Amino acid sequence: VNVQPAIEALLQQERVARLATVDHEGRPHVIPVVFAYERGTVYTPIDAKPKSVAPARLRRVRNIRSNPHVQVLLDHYEEEWAGLWFAQLRGRAELLSGGDRYDEGVRLLEGKYMQYVDLPLRPRPIIAIALQDVRFWSGEQLSAP
Amino acid sequence: VNVQPAIEALLQQERVARLATVDHEGRPHVIPVVFAYERGTVYTPIDAKPKSVAPARLRRVRNIRSNPHVQVLLDHYEEEWAGLWFAQLRGRAELLSGGDRYDEGVRLLEGKYMQYVDLPLRPRPIIAIALQDVRFWSGEQLSAP
Numbered sequence: 001v002n003v004q005p006a007i008e009a010l011l012q013q014e015r016v017a018r019l020a021t022v023d024h025e026g027r028p029h030v031i032p033v034v035f036a037y038e039r040g041t042v043y044t045p046i047d048a049k050p051k052s053v054a055p056a057r058l059r060r061v062r063n064i065r066s067n068p069h070v071q072v073l074l075d076h077y078e079e080e081w082a083g084l085w086f087a088q089l090r091g092r093a094e095l096l097s098g099g100d101r102y103d104e105g106v107r108l109l110e111g112k113y114m115q116y117v118d119l120p121l122r123p124r125p126i127i128a129i130a131l132q133d134v135r136f137w138s139g140e141q142l143s144a145p
Numbered sequence: 146v147n148v149q150p151a152i153e154a155l156l157q158q159e160r161v162a163r164l165a166t167v168d169h170e171g172r173p174h175v176i177p178v179v180f181a182y183e184r185g186t187v188y189t190p191i192d193a194k195p196k197s198v199a200p201a202r203l204r205r206v207r208n209i210r211s212n213p214h215v216q217v218l219l220d221h222y223e224e225e226w227a228g229l230w231f232a233q234l235r236g237r238a239e240l241l242s243g244g245d246r247y248d249e250g251v252r253l254l255e256g257k258y259m260q261y262v263d264l265p266l267r268p269r270p271i272i273a274i275a276l277q278d279v280r281f282w283s284g285e286q287l288s289a290p
Contacts, residue, residue, distance in 0.1 A: 016222035020165040020173035026212060028165035028173050032220040032231050067171060075177040077161035081260050086177050115226050 001040055001131045007087055010074055011037035018073040019044060019127075021063035021093070029059055035072070036108035042072055042091065042129040043105035045121050055125050064093045070129055084139030091129040101128060146185055146276045152232055155219055156182035163218040164189060164272075166208035166238070174204055180217070181253035187217055187236065187274040188250035190266050200270050209238045215274055229284030236274040246273060 003011070020030040035044040046055050055061055064070065070093045075086035096102040105126045110116045148156070165175040180189040191200050200206055209215065215238045220231035241247040250271045255261045 015224070016220075018163045018175055018218060018220075020175035022167050022171055022173050026167055026171055027214040027235070028167050028175075028216045030163055030165035030173075030175050030216050030218045030233070032218070032222060032229075069172040071173045071175050073163060073175045073177070075161075075163075077177060079160070079260070081264075084177075088175070090172070115224070119226070 001133065003040060003131060003134055004136075007089075007134055007136060008037070010087055011035075011042070014074050017042075017044075018075075019060065020071045020073070021060050022067045022069065023059065023063050024066045029063055031060060033072075034109070034113055036105065036112045038104070038108055040131050041105075042089065042131065043108055044127045044129070045109055046125060046127060060127070061095060061125075064095060064127065068092045068094065072129060072131075081139050086137050088135045088137075089129075089131050090133040091131045093127050093129045095125050096128050097123075097125045102126060146278065148185060148276060148279055149281075152234075152279055152281060153182070155232055156180075156187070159219050162187075162189075163220075164205065165216045165218070166205050167212045167214065168204065168208050169211045174208055176205060178217075179254070179258055181250065181257045183249070183253055185276050186250075187234065187276065188253055189272045189274070190254055191270060191272060205272070206240060206270075209240060209272065213237045213239065217274060217276075226284050231282050233280045233282075234274075234276050235278040236276045238272050238274045240270050241273050242268075242270045247271060 016032050017035050018030055019033045020028055022028055033044045035042050046058055070091055072089040105128055106121050161177050162180050163175055164178045165173055167173055178189040180187050191203055215236055217234040250273055251266050
C-alpha cells in the first residue's frame with residue numbers, strides 16, 4: 001500500500017491508536033494500543049495486561065488467529081469540531097515471536113516509548129499489521145459553507 | 146446490564162468514544178464518536194460526515210444492519226502508564242429515526258454537546274446501543290510489585 005507522507009507523519013507522531021479485531025463469532029473487539037510504524041507496517045505489543053495472562057489467551061491474539069483482518073484508528077478530538085480528524089488503517093495482522101521482523105518491531109517500539117526501559121517487551125510476541133488501505137477524514141468539511 | 150456507578154460516571158464525563166462494528170465480510174470498522182449515556186443505553190449520532198452522504202450509505206449504518214453487535218471503547222492515555230485505563234462496552238446497536246427513544250437520544254446529545262446548536266441532529270437518525278457487558282482495565286496493575 002502507498003501510505004501518504006502526511007499519514008506517515010501522523011503514524012510517527014501519535015502516541016496511542018485503537019486496534020479493532022473480530023472474534024470467531026463475528027463480534028468486534030477494540031482496545032487502545034501503543035504502536036510504532038515503518039514502511040507500511042504497524043507494530044504493536046501485547047504487553048499491556050497483567051503478567052498472569054499468557055499472550056495466547058489474550059482476546060486480540062485469539063481474534064487475529066481466527067481472523068487476521070484488523071483496523072487501526074488514529075484520531076483527534078477537540079471541542080472545536082472543525083479540528084476533528086481521523087485516519088482508518090485497514091490491514092492484515094500477524095503474530096511475531098522472533099526473527100528479523102520481530103527484532104525490527106521491538107527496536108521501533110523501544111525507540112518510540114521510553115517506558116520499555118522498565119517494562120521489557122522481550123520475550124513476549126508482538127503484532128505486525130501490514131497496511132492495505134488508508135482513509136482520512138477531517139472535520140473541516142463540517143464548517144465548509 | 147448492571148453498569149457500575151464508576152463506569153456511569155465515565156460515560157457522563159468522557160467527550161469522545163470509539164465505536165467498533167463488523168461488516169458483512171467479517172472485517173472490523175472503528176471510528177471516533179461523540180455519545181451520550183442514560184440507563185444502560187449509549188446514544189451516538191451519525192452526523193459527522195459530509196452532508197452529501199446519505200445516512201443509509203454510511204459504513205457503520207450498513208454494518209449495524211447486517212450485524213448489530215458493536216463495542217464502544219472509552220480510554221485514557223498518558224505517558225505515565227500507571228495512569229492508563231480503558232472501558233470496553235459490548236452492546237447491541239439499533240438505528241432510531243423517530244419516536245420517544247429517538248427524542249430522548251437527541252435530547253441527551255444536544256444537552257451534552259453545545260455544538261449541536263449550530264449543527265442540528267434532526268432529522269438524521271441516531272444509533273442506540275443497549276449495553277450487555279462492561280469490562281474495565283487499569284494500568285495500575287502494571288506498576289504493582
